[in-house]
Amino acid sequence: xxxxxxxxxxxxxxxxxxxxxxxxxxxxxxxxxxxxxxxxxxxxxxxxxxxxxxxxxxxxxxxxxxxxxxxxxxxxxxxxxxxxxxxxxxxxxxxxxxxxxxxxxxxxxxxxxxxxxxxxxxxxxxxxxxxxxxxxxxxxxxxxxxxxxxxxxxxxxxxxxxxxxxxxxxxxxxxxxxxxxxxxxxxxxxxxxxxxxxxxxxxxxxxxxxxxxxxxxxxxxxxxxxxxxxxxxxxxxxxxxxxxxxxxxxxxxxxxxxxxxxxxxxxxxxxxxxxxxxxxxxxxxxxxxxxx
Numbered sequence: 001x002x003x004x005x006x007x008x009x010x011x012x013x014x015x016x017x018x019x020x021x022x023x024x025x026x027x028x029x030x031x032x033x034x035x036x037x038x039x040x041x042x043x044x045x046x047x048x049x050x051x052x053x054x055x056x057x058x059x060x061x062x063x064x065x066x067x068x069x070x071x072x073x074x075x076x077x078x079x080x081x082x083x084x085x086x087x088x089x090x091x092x093x094x095x096x097x098x099x100x101x102x103x104x105x106x107x108x109x110x111x112x113x114x115x116x117x118x119x120x121x122x123x124x125x126x127x128x129x130x131x132x133x134x135x136x137x138x139x140x141x142x143x144x145x146x147x148x149x150x151x152x153x154x155x156x157x158x159x160x161x162x163x164x165x166x167x168x169x170x171x172x173x174x175x176x177x178x179x180x181x182x183x184x185x186x187x188x189x190x191x192x193x194x195x196x197x198x199x200x201x202x203x204x205x206x207x208x209x210x211x212x213x214x215x216x217x218x219x220x221x222x223x224x225x226x227x228x229x230x231x232x233x234x235x236x237x238x239x240x241x242x243x244x245x246x247x248x249x250x251x252x253x254x255x256x257x258x259x260x261x262x263x264x265x266x267x268x269x270x271x272x273x274x275x276x277x278x279x280x281x282x283x284x285x286x287x288x289x290x291x292x
Contacts, residue, residue: 042236042277047080050087051282052095055255055265057225058291063173066290068206069097069129072229075140075271077108082119088270088285089126095287099169099177100129102159103229104138104184104210108273110146117153124157131169134179135159138210138230140273142187162208164191166198175292178202180223182209185247192217204292211247215256215264225290226264233268237280253281 058065069092076082092100106120107113127133141150151161160167162181169177180195190209199205205223209215212228231248244252248266256264270283 038279039277042279046278046280046282047272047276048084048087049282050091050270050285052091052285052287054287054289056289056291057263060291063175063292066171066177066204066288066292067096067098068101068288068290069095069099070101070103070227070265070267070286070288071270072103072210072267072284073105073138073232073269073271073273074102075105075108075269075273076113076116076120077271077273077276078113079276080108080271082116082123085123088283089123091285093126093128095285097129097287098131098171099179100127100133101179101206101208101227102133102135102154103208103227103267104136105140105229105269105271105273106135106138106150106153107140107144107146108271109140109144110149111144114145114149117149121153121156124154124159127158131171133157133159134167134181134208135161136181136208136210137161137163137184137188139184139186142184162195163188164194166195166207168198168200168202175203176201177292178205180205180207182207182214185209185211185214190214192221196221196223204290212251212264212266213247213249215251215258215262218262219259221262223262225288226258226262227267228264229267229269231266231268232273232278233266233281233284235272235278235281236275 135154154161163183166180178199183190206225208227211230215226231252233253234243253268268284
């Protein structure tokens, strides 16, 4: 009886071992690089970028479109000093807006850096708009003592602050645009009915609210565009684990169709809060070309 032959596994060559080792070292190196690079990018790079997002609304026609620019959530703080607004001012003014709209949160926590007030006024003055500059209150504009100075600072900077109020703007060709502003929905006393009571004859209606989820209150009111901020777009994007703020859980970023007439746009903001980093949510200036 013959003994069965036992097959021995082939020996791993030295070349194969070296190749495997190189692959493992490469994987480990990339992993270490990501651990170092991603936090650096999130804290030291992305928060300092500014992206202009262009949005076209309405059906094209022969009339000159309305050029509206929105900024939101500057969140000026010890981590975001006023001199960092120079890039934002440059980006906004390059759009040559007819109307500039600010949807709240000028300061992050005003009580920690009241000395920023005077330079902030000068920066606000530097924003240009052909027809006018308008703003609403955000929740941080009430907190930290900011409620005492917010409206004065914005007014000194050339902005009209709307709190459950509105204005009708007449364009050069006679078209009328209603512009309304809702008070903050977390710390203020918002009233959609009071805001829309200012609306008389109009061809197009824009309303501002800081918190985006409140936009549902404008469904069925013949409001063409609602602008909001507050969400920061999550500020730090984590796959399958979105970070959401109160009253910014349903609508977080970008354009939404609320009904046949009303659209909502949520701006992801400029500054930061809580953690002073951004990842996957570059600070945003939004330019709207609106055909009326």
